[in-house]
Amino acid sequence: MKQNHLAEIEYVRPADIEKRSFAIIGQELRKMNIVLDPEQDKITRRVIHTSADFEYATTLTYSDGAVGTALGLLRGGADIVTDTNMAKAGISRRALAKLGGEVHCFMADPDVAAEARARGVTRAAVSMERASKIGKPVIIACGNAPTALISLHDMIRGGVWKPDFVIGVPVGFVNVVAAKELIMTDGVPYIVNRGRKGGSNVAAAICNALIYILTEPEAHG
Numbered sequence: 047m048k049q050n051h052l053a054e055i056e057y058v059r060p061a062d063i064e065k066r067s068f069a070i071i072g073q074e075l076r077k078m079n080i081v082l083d084p085e086q087d088k089i090t091r092r093v094i095h096t097s098a099d100f101e102y103a104t105t106l107t108y109s110d111g112a113v114g115t116a117l118g119l120l121r122g123g124a125d126i127v128t129d130t131n132m133a134k135a136g137i138s139r140r141a142l143a144k145l146g147g148e149v150h151c152f153m154a155d156p157d158v159a160a161e162a163r164a165r166g167v168t169r170a171a172v173s174m175e176r177a178s179k180i181g182k183p184v185i186i187a188c189g190n191a192p193t194a195l196i197s198l199h200d201m202i203r204g205g206v207w208k209p210d211f212v213i214g215v216p217v218g219f220v221n222v223v224a225a226k227e228l229i230m231t232d233g234v235p236y237i238v239n240r241g242r243k244g245g246s247n248v249a250a251a252i253c254n255a256l257i258y259i260l261t262e263p264e265a266h267g
Contacts, residue, residue, distance in 0.1 A: 067095055074100060089237065096247050102216045105240045107230070115235040116185065116211050116256050120145050124210060125184035129153055129170060129191040136250030137187075141261045151219055152176040153191070159173070170194040178207035186223035187213040189249030192225035199225075200233045212236045213252050215244030 056066075068255050071094050075082065077219050080103050082090050093102045093154045109115075123146030126225050134151040142149060152158050152173040162169045177184055178201070187207045188194045201207045214236055225239050237240040237252055 058222075064095075065155060066233070072136045073094060075132060078103075080104070085110075088259055089113065089252055089255040090252045092258075093239075093248055095124045096251040097243075097245075101243065102239065102248075105162070105243065106237075107238045107240050109234075111247060112235050112237055113256070116237070117260060119183050119185060119210050120147060120256055120260055122183060123147050125180055126185045126187055127151070127173070127177040127180070128166050129173065129186075129188045129194045129216075130246045133187055133189045133211045133246035133249045133253075136247060136256055137253045141257045142256075144261050145257070147239055150177070150180070168197070171197040174198055174201060174207075177209065183210045185209070185211040185213065185253075187249040187253050189213075189215050189246040190217065191243055192216045192218065192221040195225040196221065198234075199228045202234065208232075208234055212238075214238040214248055215248045215252065216243065217244040217248075229247065 064102055068091060071091055078100065082103065084205065086106070090103055090106050093106060101125045125147050126147065127138060128137070128151045131151050131154055134149050134188055137149050139149050144169050156255050158172045158176065162172045170191045174194055176195045179184065186194070187196065195212070195216065196214065198209060212229055212234050214226050215238065216225065219242060222242055226240060230236060230238055239248065
């Protein structure tokens with residue numbers, strides 16, 4: 047016998063859907079007796095909103111003072127470099143531009159691919175080198191390529207370049223967990239999701255949560 051799901055439908059005006067979603071997230075967190083750190087609350091909630099996965103409430107890991115550091119960088123006009131064009135597309139470029147920042151992704155650039163082939167290295171490695179030449183504060187937002195985090199680790203340890211902030215949330219099975227753990231040992235401020243979960247959508251959600259705190263202080267999440 048087919049169930050009638052019409053009775054379960056909650057009719058919400060389009061303009062109120064996000065507000066209702068964050069209210070539900072708050073209710074669920076309370077049921078699980080999870081109290082988020084006030085400084086991290088809006089970032090973690092937006093990741094949960096993006097993924098519908100409450101595990102992020104316990105696996106998202108922040109370095110000391112991470113949120114304040116990231117906000118200071120964005121307020122000062124920092125750029126964001128992503129490891130996928132999907133993450134780039136998901137970040138509110140208009141809101142970031144209000145703060146004087148831009149979003150970059152070098153991974154799909156033909157000259158990056160050509161250089162990577164010629165040198166026998168990954169596109170992620172070349173992309174991180176390109177990021178180092180932007181000439182202003184840079185936040186790295188990695189949601190897909192653990193090799194980007196590994197390349198950053200090598201650059202930091204080799205004294206080549208140290209980004210101002212790292213959002214490390216690549217998803218997958220190969221080198222993902224290890225790459226995240228490595229970047230947390232490098233003395234760079236970070237927001238990292240421990241374990242296998244993450245993704246370009248999560249990287250973009252973290253960026254947007256930080257941006258919205260500055261540009262839309264009354265926004266939910």
